[in-house]
Amino acid sequence: MDAAGGEQLSLAAVRDALVRLEDSVVFALIERARHPRNAAAYAPGGGGAGGRSLVEFFVREAEALNAKAGHYQKPEDVPFFPQGLPLPLFPTKSPPKVLHPLASLVTVNDAIWKMYFDELLPLFTVDGDDGSYAETVALDFACLQVLSRRIHIGKYVAEVKFQDAPQDYSPLIQAKDSNSLMDLLTFKAVEEKVKKRVEKKARTFGQDVTLEVNAGKQQVTASDSECKVDPTVLSKLYDQWVMPLTKDVEVEYLLRRLD
Amino acid sequence: MDAAGGEQLSLAAVRDALVRLEDSVVFALIERARHPRNAAAYAPGGGGAGGRSLVEFFVREAEALNAKAGHYQKPEDVPFFPQGLPLPLFPTKSPPKVLHPLASLVTVNDAIWKMYFDELLPLFTVDGDDGSYAETVALDFACLQVLSRRIHIGKYVAEVKFQDAPQDYSPLIQAKDSNSLMDLLTFKAVEEKVKKRVEKKARTFGQDVTLEVNAGKQQVTASDSECKVDPTVLSKLYDQWVMPLTKDVEVEYLLRRLD
Numbered sequence: 034m035d036a037a038g039g040e041q042l043s044l045a046a047v048r049d050a051l052v053r054l055e056d057s058v059v060f061a062l063i064e065r066a067r068h069p070r071n072a073a074a075y076a077p078g079g080g081g082a083g084g085r086s087l088v089e090f091f092v093r094e095a096e097a098l099n100a101k102a103g104h105y106q107k108p109e110d111v112p113f114f115p116q117g118l119p120l121p122l123f124p125t126k127s128p129p130k131v132l133h134p135l136a137s138l139v140t141v142n143d144a145i146w147k148m149y150f151d152e153l154l155p156l157f158t159v160d161g162d163d164g165s166y167a168e169t170v171a172l173d174f175a176c177l178q179v180l181s182r183r184i185h186i187g188k189y190v191a192e193v194k195f196q197d198a199p200q201d202y203s204p205l206i207q208a209k210d211s212n213s214l215m216d217l218l219t220f221k222a223v224e225e226k227v228k229k230r231v232e233k234k235a236r237t238f239g240q241d242v243t244l245e246v247n248a249g250k251q252q253v254t255a256s257d258s259e260c261k262v263d264p265t266v267l268s269k270l271y272d273q274w275v276m277p278l279t280k281d282v283e284v285e286y287l288l289r290r291l292d
Numbered sequence: 293m294d295a296a297g298g299e300q301l302s303l304a305a306v307r308d309a310l311v312r313l314e315d316s317v318v319f320a321l322i323e324r325a326r327h328p329r330n331a332a333a334y335a336p337g338g339g340g341a342g343g344r345s346l347v348e349f350f351v352r353e354a355e356a357l358n359a360k361a362g363h364y365q366k367p368e369d370v371p372f373f374p375q376g377l378p379l380p381l382f383p384t385k386s387p388p389k390v391l392h393p394l395a396s397l398v399t400v401n402d403a404i405w406k407m408y409f410d411e412l413l414p415l416f417t418v419d420g421d422d423g424s425y426a427e428t429v430a431l432d433f434a435c436l437q438v439l440s441r442r443i444h445i446g447k448y449v450a451e452v453k454f455q456d457a458p459q460d461y462s463p464l465i466q467a468k469d470s471n472s473l474m475d476l477l478t479f480k481a482v483e484e485k486v487k488k489r490v491e492k493k494a495r496t497f498g499q500d501v502t503l504e505v506n507a508g509k510q511q512v513t514a515s516d517s518e519c520k521v522d523p524t525v526l527s528k529l530y531d532q533w534v535m536p537l538t539k540d541v542e543v544e545y546l547l548r549r550l551d
Binding site for chain 1: 315
């Protein structure tokens with residue numbers, strides 16, 4: 034994780050990384066929302082190689098390129114198509130080993146993929162086709178990548194929480210009691226705050242910034258319909274998918290923590 | 293151009309596209325600024341294939357992938373390494389033909405590349421090395437691509453201006469009088485407004501959004517040092533490079549306009 038200094042893992046550093054990634058998630062969605070749905074980019078076959086949709090072709094190839102450049106070395110960077118990824122062609126720095134070695138096995142990318150295309154995309158893009166399929170799938174890849182990174186930082190959240198109270202977690206891990214682990218990882222008040230904050234970020238970053246005199250005031254009062262992505266979509270994204278999937282990652286990580 | 297509807301080209305549509313791309317430029321720079329300089333990503337050789345730097349390797353390969361997906365069909369989407377780009381593997385929609393056919397020849401990407409790495413990057417990234425080279429060059433590619441698109445929309449600006457006053461432009465084009473064309477294309481008051489607006493966008497989009505009560509006020513008064521990218525860097529970027537290079541594109545386009 035970028036924010037984690039050396040081998041030392043602190044809750045503050047993990048939280049900072051999560052908060053910073055909220056901005057990245059909002060930026061990525063705002064950029065994708067420049068284009069309409071562009072359903073042709075998701076149609077199987079699409080005229081392309083191997084009968085794959087354009088988006089699947091693009092994400093597979095982009096991940097191969099990123100792997101050659103040295104990506105996917107950190108436990109929070111998880112490819113959507115891990116099979117047969119090429120090795121790095123350039124020297125990489127090994128990330129500090131702060132997690133359990135089995136951390137790299139934990140992935141919820143299949144759920145993220147399904148959520149993104151089936152649920153999220155229709156919520157923040159308008160119906161239509163502007164023909165910009167290549168741009169569209171590149172922007173989808175950016176959204177998928179940042180959502181996946183954000184959610185898989187749950188591995189660090191789990192490690193910090195475990196180190197903080199091994200006596201609470203160890204019996205539940207040994208009993209493979211996923212439900213009680215989930216309860217122990219859930220803080221409703223914190224989740225409500227996160228939802229409010231991402232909504233505010235969407236309102237701030239998705240506004241039309243102008244030089245008009247009242248623009249300062251307008252920043253706070255701009256109606257949601259004027260925003261490039263509806264702020265309540267961000268709140269829903271975090272409530273229904275990002276935070277639950279993060280906790281799935283945390284539970285999956287903890288279940289392996291004593292192996 | 294996304295904002296141009298059909299074959300009809302209006303100054304309003306071109307302006308909207310330029311204003312919207314300011315947001316994209318600011319987002320891209322804020323994202324790159326998450327990482328320090330990471331000079332190793334730019335060292336020739338870098339251990340990689342063909343003695344190229346990691347960033348050159350990445351941009352070449354990313355452009356090849358984007359070309360396969362159908363990118364670079366529009367006159368404002370200009371690759372940095374156009375030699376030997378693969379053909380699209382998926383069906384593409386032809387963009388409406390609103391520009392002179394020679395528009396696709398106009399490129400200032402060499403100047404953009406040099407400006408980005410030699411001048412801009414040291415202004416908005418901190419010294420240092422966090423080892424995240426693959427992420428870094430992917431974010432550089434995003435910055436380069438959005439700057440290039442922004443600047444090459446100058447082709448549409450030039451076409452709109454020409455259509456609006458062919459009697460002013462034609463004699464200068466016939467005389468190949470670049471200097472007078474440049475004067476005719478320069479509107480100091482508009483440029484000052486653009487500089488102020490991008491600075492304000494950097495201040496708005498680069499702030500730390502929190503849920504504190506005074507956060508609304510803080511949005512307007514946050515000091516520049518708290519922003520993720522120094523807002524004056526955006527103003528300088530537009531003043532010294534984006535707007536001059538856009539006008540270079542406009543002049544180059546106009547010089548071919550009567551061929």
